[in-house]
Amino acid sequence: MVNVIGLGYIGLPTALMMASHGVEVVGTNHSQGKVDMLKAGKTTFEEDGLDELFQAALDGGIQFTTEYQVADVYIVSVQTPYDKFTKKVEMQYVTAAIGDVLKVAPKGAIIVVESTVSPGSIDKYVRPYVTEKGFKIGEDIHLVHAPERIIPGNMIYELLHNDRTIGADDPDIGEKIKVLYATFCGGNIVVTDIKTAEMTKVVENTFRAVNIAFANELAKICRHDGMDVYEIIKICNMHPRVNILQPGPGVGGHCISVDPWFLVGDYPSLAKVIDESMKTNDSMPDFVLNRIYEIMKEKGMTDITRVGLYGLTYKENVDDMRESPTLQLLESQERHLATGLKVYDPYITNDVVPNQYHDLSEFLNAVDFVIIMVKHNEIKGNMERLADKVVLDCHNICSLPGVYHI
Numbered sequence: 001m002v003n004v005i006g007l008g009y010i011g012l013p014t015a016l017m018m019a020s021h022g023v024e025v026v027g028t029n030h031s032q033g034k035v036d037m038l039k040a041g042k043t044t045f046e047e048d049g050l051d052e053l054f055q056a057a058l059d060g061g062i063q064f065t066t067e068y069q070v071a072d073v074y075i076v077s078v079q080t081p082y083d084k085f086t087k088k089v090e091m092q093y094v095t096a097a098i099g100d101v102l103k104v105a106p107k108g109a110i111i112v113v114e115s116t117v118s119p120g121s122i123d124k125y126v127r128p129y130v131t132e133k134g135f136k137i138g139e140d141i142h143l144v145h146a147p148e149r150i151i152p153g154n155m156i157y158e159l160l161h162n163d164r165t166i167g168a169d170d171p172d173i174g175e176k177i178k179v180l181y182a183t184f185c186g187g188n189i190v191v192t193d194i195k196t197a198e199m200t201k202v203v204e205n206t207f208r209a210v211n212i213a214f215a216n217e218l219a220k221i222c223r224h225d226g227m228d229v230y231e232i233i234k235i236c237n238m239h240p241r242v243n244i245l246q247p248g249p250g251v252g253g254h255c256i257s258v259d260p261w262f263l264v265g266d267y268p269s270l271a272k273v274i275d276e277s278m279k280t281n282d283s284m285p286d287f288v289l290n291r292i293y294e295i296m297k298e299k300g301m302t303d304i305t306r307v308g309l310y311g312l313t314y315k316e317n318v319d320d321m322r323e324s325p326t327l328q329l330l331e332s333q334e335r336h337l338a339t340g341l342k343v344y345d346p347y348i349t350n351d352v353v354p355n356q357y358h359d360l361s362e363f364l365n366a367v368d369f370v371i372i373m374v375k376h377n378e379i380k381g382n383m384e385r386l387a388d389k390v391v392l393d394c395h396n397i398c399s400l401p402g403v404y405h406i
Contacts, residue, residue, distance in 0.1 A: 002180070003028055003071035005097045007038065007064070009045065009254075009320065010114060010148045011077030013155045016053045019062035021184040026063045026071070038064040046319045046347065049156040073180060074101045077114040077148070082258055087265030089118045091125040098126060102133050105141065112144040112177060116255070118262030119199040142173045145194045146181065147201035152253070152318040163187035167197025205259040206274055211245050212256065213277035216284050219247035219406050223291075230396050230405070247406060249373050249394040250284035250325030252314025257281070257323040285329035288406060289336075291392060292371060295404050299390055301369060304340040305355075308367035311374025312345035312352065319347040326373045327353070342367055346378045364389070372398065 004015035007029040019025040029035055034044055041058070043050050078093040094115055101111060113122060122145055127137060135141045145167040150158040164185055168174030174191035181189055192200075215233070222229035233244045251257045260278050263271045292307065301307075314324040321327060326343065330353055333341060342355045344363035357363040360378065364370070369390040372379060375397050383398055392404045 001026065001069065001071045002073045002075060003069040003101075004075045004077060005029075005068070005101065006076065006078040006115075007034060007044070008077070008079070009152060009155075010150065011075070012038075012044065013047070013050065013053070013150070013159055014075065014077060014114065014148070015062060016050075016057040017156075017159050017184045018180070019060040020053055020056035022060065023180070023183055024061065025057070026065060026069045028065055028068055030066060032066055035064045035066050047152065047155050048317075053156055068100050068104045070104050070106055071109065072106075073110045073112060073177070074105065075112045075114055075146075076101070079254070080115045080117055082261050082265065087261040087268075089121055089262050089265070091117065091121060095125055095129050098129065099133070102130065102135060102141070107140055108142070110142045110144055110173060110177065112146050114146055114148050116147055116201050116205075116259055117145070117198055118202060118266050119195055120266070121198060122194050138169060142168070142170060143194065144168045144173060144177050145197045146177060147197060149201075149204075151255075151315075152320045153315060160184060161187050164189045165197045165200055166191045167194035169194065202259045202262050205255045206263060209251065209256045209260045209281060210273060210277040212248070212251055213280040215245040215247040217280050218244070220287065223406065246396065248284065248325070249288045249406065250328055251281040252322060252324040252328075253320065254322045257314075282328075284406075285325045286332050288325070288371065288373075288392070288394060289329050289332055291404070291406055292369075295390065295392060296369065299369075301390070304338065305342065306367050307340075307369040307371070308342040308344060308357075308363055309371050309373050310344055310363075310379055311372065311376060312343060312348045312356075313374055313376075316375045317347070317377055321348065321352065329373070345374065346376060360385075 001024040002018060004011050004025060004027045007027045015025050015027040037044055043054050076094060076097045078097050081090050083090055094113060098111060122143060130137055130141055137143060147165060149162045149164060164181055164187060166174045166177050166189060171191060178189045178191055219229045229247060236242050236244055260274050264275045309326050312324060312326050313319060313321050343353050344357040364385055370386055371392040372394055375395040380397060383400060387400055391398055394406050
């Protein structure tokens with residue numbers, strides 16, 4: 001039996017996927033409200049295909065509880081934030097979950113950490129913790145790291161098809177976990193050591209962050225000298241060995257905007273390119289805010305309350321707001337002692353920020369200037385409704401005449 005600890009954006013789909021493929025699964029979460037919601041047959045966030053997967057998991061016998069179970073395998077999928085000052089990973093949620101696991105785990109149980117951690121975190125934090133609790137690693141408890149590799153908006157497909165990495169002290173234990181993941185994963189599953197598995201996950205997201213930063217820096221350079229960054233990228237990408245990404249209003253989510261900082265925090269004298277890249281990406285919401293004020297000045301607009309941000313989530317067609325550029329922009333506006341921007345997102349139904357709207361028509365009627373922060377399908381299908389607006393398109397998706405870009 002598998003006990004999945006943490007039923008958030010990663011833990012819940014993983015638990016459902018295993019249960020729908022014949023694995024006996026109990027999902028554990030500290031929130032009674034979330035557990036009650038799942039027991040009532042309702043998923044806790046929106047994701048294409050999640051409701052169908054949930055039903056298949058229910059048919060497969062999955063159970064939900066706040067209690068830790070006696071199990072053969074524990075999959076720990078809890079949050080790993082980072083300290084914004086030191087840039088180091090904070091492991092308290094992982095160690096707390098493992099502490100509760102150790103209270104019920106039978107001899108020989110395998111603890112799989114899916115949470116993303118910096119290289120060496122399991123050696124530095126988890127091993128000493130387990131040993132201090134009186135357990136002998138390799139006999140009483142086996143440790144494994146199997147970093148998740150999925151993204152909101154495409155979770156189900158990626159769980160089924162993405163390659164996976166299993167890091168283990170003992171290759172035989174690694175192979176056992178490989179067999180478990182192979183019940184649903186059709187991609188290649190590589191077994192390696194724990195520290196290598198830790199490093200590969202962080203490096204994957206760092207690679208993406210650095211490449212995004214290059215595109216964002218190009219946007220700043222081109223804006224400074226009146227050049228069209230999108231035309232330049234399009235021409236450059238005609239080269240057979242060039243593939244420049246598109247710039248945007250910032251980077252959000254709990255992977256690309258967070259994981260590279262782990263390397264900066266652990267290797268401050270070495271991770272120079274990574275550090276500058278993260279600073280570039282983090283600067284983009286401020287850059288967009290400055291563009292808003294520039295355009296308002298150019299157009300003779302003085303009423304900030306007639307300006308609206310379209311999109312609150314960190315990416316299109318999901319309800320995940322973690323580290324979203326829009327939230328960062330609003331925080332920056334507050335730091336400059338200014339407020340008043342209106343906000344709308346079709347995926348966020350509860351009030352999370354001031355001046356938030358929940359209907360597209362009401363939002364558009366209330367503003368004269370629209371900033372496209374997120375390229376949801378909804379706005380792509382309603383571009384004609386922006387024809388009488390001033391538009392700052394942060395994603396180059398609007399073909400209306402007179403549109404401004406970052």
